[in-house]
Amino acid sequence: xxxxxxxxxxxxxxxxxxxxxxxxxxxxxxxxxxxxxxxxxxxxxxxxxxxxxxxxxxxxxxxxxxxxxxxxxxxxxxxxxxxxxxxxxxxxxxxxxxxxxxxxxxxxxxxxxxxxxxxxxxxxxxxxxxxxxxxxxxxxxxxxxxxxxxxxxxxxxxxxxxxxxxxxxxxxxxxxxxxxxxxxxxxxxxxxxxxxxxxxxxxxxxxxxxxxxxxxxxxxxxxxxxxxxxxxxxxxxxxxxxxxxxxxxxxxxxxxxxxxxxxxxxxxxxxxxxxxxxxxxxxxxxxxxxxxxxxxxxxxxxxxxxxxxxxxxxxxxxxxxxxxxxxxxxxxxxxxxxxxxxxxxxxxxxxxxxxxxxxxxxxxxxxxxxxxxxxxxxxxxxxxxxxxxxxxxxxxxxxxxxxxxxxxxxxx
Amino acid sequence: xxxxxxxxxxxxxxxxxxxxxxxxxxxxxxxxxxxxxxxxxxxxxxxxxxxxxxxxxxxxxxxxxxxxxxxxxxxxxxxxxxxxxxxxxxxxxxxxxxxxxxxxxxxxxxxxxxxxxxxxxxxxxxxxxxxxxxxxxxxxxxxxxxxxxxxxxxxxxxxxxxxxxxxxxxxxxxxxxxxxxxxxxxxxxxxxxxxxxxxxxxxxxxxxxxxxxxxxxxxxxxxxx
Numbered sequence: 001x002x003x004x005x006x007x008x009x010x011x012x013x014x015x016x017x018x019x020x021x022x023x024x025x026x027x028x029x030x031x032x033x034x035x036x037x038x039x040x041x042x043x044x045x046x047x048x049x050x051x052x053x054x055x056x057x058x059x060x061x062x063x064x065x066x067x068x069x070x071x072x073x074x075x076x077x078x079x080x081x082x083x084x085x086x087x088x089x090x091x092x093x094x095x096x097x098x099x100x101x102x103x104x105x106x107x108x109x110x111x112x113x114x115x116x117x118x119x120x121x122x123x124x125x126x127x128x129x130x131x132x133x134x135x136x137x138x139x140x141x142x143x144x145x146x147x148x149x150x151x152x153x154x155x156x157x158x159x160x161x162x163x164x165x166x167x168x169x170x171x172x173x174x175x176x177x178x179x180x181x182x183x184x185x186x187x188x189x190x191x192x193x194x195x196x197x198x199x200x201x202x203x204x205x206x207x208x209x210x211x212x213x214x215x216x217x218x219x220x221x222x223x224x225x226x227x228x229x230x231x232x233x234x235x236x237x238x239x240x241x242x243x244x245x246x247x248x249x250x251x252x253x254x255x256x257x258x259x260x261x262x263x264x265x266x267x268x269x270x271x272x273x274x275x276x277x278x279x280x281x282x283x284x285x286x287x288x289x290x291x292x293x294x295x296x297x298x299x300x301x302x303x304x305x306x307x308x309x310x311x312x313x314x315x316x317x318x319x320x321x322x323x324x325x326x327x328x329x330x331x332x333x334x335x336x337x338x339x340x341x342x343x344x345x346x347x348x349x350x351x352x353x354x355x356x357x358x359x360x361x362x363x364x365x366x367x368x369x370x371x372x373x374x375x376x377x378x379x380x381x382x383x384x385x386x387x388x389x390x391x392x393x394x395x396x397x398x399x400x401x402x403x404x405x406x407x408x409x410x411x412x
Numbered sequence: 413x414x415x416x417x418x419x420x421x422x423x424x425x426x427x428x429x430x431x432x433x434x435x436x437x438x439x440x441x442x443x444x445x446x447x448x449x450x451x452x453x454x455x456x457x458x459x460x461x462x463x464x465x466x467x468x469x470x471x472x473x474x475x476x477x478x479x480x481x482x483x484x485x486x487x488x489x490x491x492x493x494x495x496x497x498x499x500x501x502x503x504x505x506x507x508x509x510x511x512x513x514x515x516x517x518x519x520x521x522x523x524x525x526x527x528x529x530x531x532x533x534x535x536x537x538x539x540x541x542x543x544x545x546x547x548x549x550x551x552x553x554x555x556x557x558x559x560x561x562x563x564x565x566x567x568x569x570x571x572x573x574x575x576x577x578x579x580x581x582x583x584x585x586x587x588x589x590x591x592x593x594x595x596x597x598x599x600x601x602x603x604x605x606x607x608x609x610x611x612x613x614x615x616x617x618x619x620x621x622x623x624x625x626x627x628x629x630x631x632x633x634x635x636x637x
C-alpha cells in the first residue's frame with residue numbers, strides 16, 4: 001500500500017471547488033432559473049439541508065448520507081427536494097389556495113460514483129405544482145422545463161414524455177412477484193429485448209402478455225407511438241392512461257414544443273413515487289438526462305392530506321458542462337486610491353449604477369495600475385484620480401474633468 | 413416559444429481486435445463504410461460523409477465508457493466487456509457474432525472438488541466484477557486476483573486456485589492442462605446506445621438499429637434454411 005496522501009489540501013472525492021468563470025456561471029444559472037420560476041408564478045421554498053432519515057424514496061436510499069444527532073436520531077443530508085417540499089405541503093401549506101406553485105434552487109447530496117459529470121454535492125433547480133391532477137398541469141411543468149433549458153442556453157433539446165400509468169395498468173393485469181417486476185423493468189429500461197424474452201420465459205405469463213411487454217421498448221418516437229400502444233391492449237386503465245398522454249401532447253404542441261417532444265412508453269423506471277406522466281430532457285453534448293420530472297399523486301398523503309402533484313428537477317452542474325454563456329467577470333474600472341471625499345462619492349455613484357469598481361489598495365504607480373487593469377480585463381484605469389486621467393484598455397489616455405466624469409464613464 | 417430540432421452525424425465506437433472484422437462487415441451491409449478507421453490506416457477517428465457518421469477505434473474495454481459518457485452515440489462491444497464495466501447504456505441488439513462463454517476453469521483434479529467446502533478460494537480473472545458476482549450469488553466467499561491477460565498461467569504457478577475467463581474453443585485451456593469446471597454465461601457482440609443520443613439523434617439511431625435488425629433477421633433465416 002502507498003502511504004496515504006495528506007487530506008488537508010484536497011476536497012473529498014465527488015466534491016468540487018468552483019471559482020472564477022465557473023462560479024460566476026453557476027450563480028448566473030441559479031439566478032436565471034429563480035427569475036424564470038418567479039415569472040411563471042412559482043414561489044420559493046427553502047427546506048433545511050438536514051432531515052430525519054425516515055420515509056426516504058427507495059431509489060435514493062443507497063445514495064443518502066446519514067449521520068447521528070446527539071439524541072441518537074439518524075439524520076440524512078437531503079438527497080432531493082421533492083420529498084421535503086411534499087412534507088412542507090402535507091404538514092403546513094395544504095390549506096393555502098390551491099394549486100400551490102413552489103420552486104427551489106438548492107444543494108443536495110448523494111453518495112454516487114463521481115462520473116459523467118455527476119457530483120456528490122450538486123445544485124438542484126426544480127418546481128412542484130401541487131393540488132391539481134389535470135393535463136394542463138402536466139403540460140405546464142413540461143413546458144416550464146423546456147423554457148428553463150432554453151433560457152439558460154441549452155442546445156439541441158429533446159423531451160421524452162412517458163406515462164407510468166400505462167405500464168402500471170399493464171402490470172395490474174399480471175400476477176408477478178416484485179423481484180420479477182424489477183427484472184422486467186431493468187430489461188425494458190435497457191431496451192434489451194433478448195434479456196426481456198429470457199425473463200418472461202421464466203414467468204407464468206401467457207404469450208399475449210409477453211408480446212405486450214416486449215413491445216414496450218419499441219414504443220418510443222413520435223405521436224404514432226400512442227396509436228401503436230392503443231392497438232396493443234384493450235385494458236381500460238391503459239387506454240385512459242393513453243388518453244391523458246394525448247391530451248398532454250396536444251397541449252405541448254400549443255406551447256410550440258411539437259418538434260422536440262417525443263413519446264417514451266418504454267420509460268418504466270423513474271422515481272418509485274411517479275404515478276402518471278413522466279418526462280426526461282436530453283441535450284446535445286450530455287450523455288445523460290439533463291432534467292427529469294413527473295406526476296406523483298400519492299406522495300403528499302404520507303405527510304397529510306391527499307394532494308396530487310407534478311414537478312421536475314435539474315442538476316445545474318450538468319447544465320454548466322454544456323452551456324457557455326457570456327458572463328462578464330472582473331471589474332469594469334480600476335481607480336487609483338486618492339482619498340478625496342469627492343472622488344469617493346463618484347466611485348460610490350458608479351457602483352450604485354451597477355458598475356464594478358475596484359479602488360486600488362496598493363499605491364500602484366500609473367504604469368502598474370494600467371497593467372493591473374489590463375490583466376484583470378477592466379475597461380479603464382483611472383489614474384491620479386484628482387485629475388481623472390483615464391486610460392482605456394486600448395491604450396488611449398485622456399483627461400476628464402471631475403464634474404463630467406459621471407456622464408463620460410458610461411461610454412468607456 | 414417554438415423549439416426546433418437539429419440533425420447531427422452520429423459517432424460510432426468500434427472495438428479494436430477480434431470483433432473488428434465482423435463489426436465492419438455488418439456495418440457495411442447497412443451502408444456504413446467503417447473501413448476508414450483501422451485496417452492499417454492507423455486512423456483512430458474518421459468521418460463517413462455518405463452515411464452521416466464518424467467512427468472511433470478504441471480498446472474494447474473502453475467502448476462502454478465512450479458510449480455511456482456520450483463521446484460516442486453508439487458502440488459495438490462484447491457483452492463480456494459490457495457486463496464487466498456495469499455501464500449505464502441501452503442494449504437494443506445482440507449482433508450474433510463473437511460468441512463465447514464465461515467459465516470457471518481449473519485442473520482436472522478439481523472436477524471432484526466442492527467449491528462450497530473450500531474455506532478460501534483464490535480466483536484469477538480478467539473479469540473481476542463478473543467473477544465476484546458469480547461466486548457471491550452462490551454465497552461462496554472468494555479472493556479475486558485481477559489480471560490483464562494469460563490468466564491460464566495463474567493456477568499453474570499457484571497464484572490462484574481457479575480462473576474465470578472467456579473460452580471460445582477451449583484450446584488454450586487444453587494446451588495448459590486445464591479444464592472447464594462450471595459454465596457461467598454465454599456472451600456475444602452487442603450494439604449499445606447512449607441514453608441521451610437515443611432521443612437527441614433519434615432518427616439516425618432508429619435507422620441504424622432497425623437496419624441492423626433486418627440484416628440480422630435475414631442472416632438467421634439463411635442459417636435456418
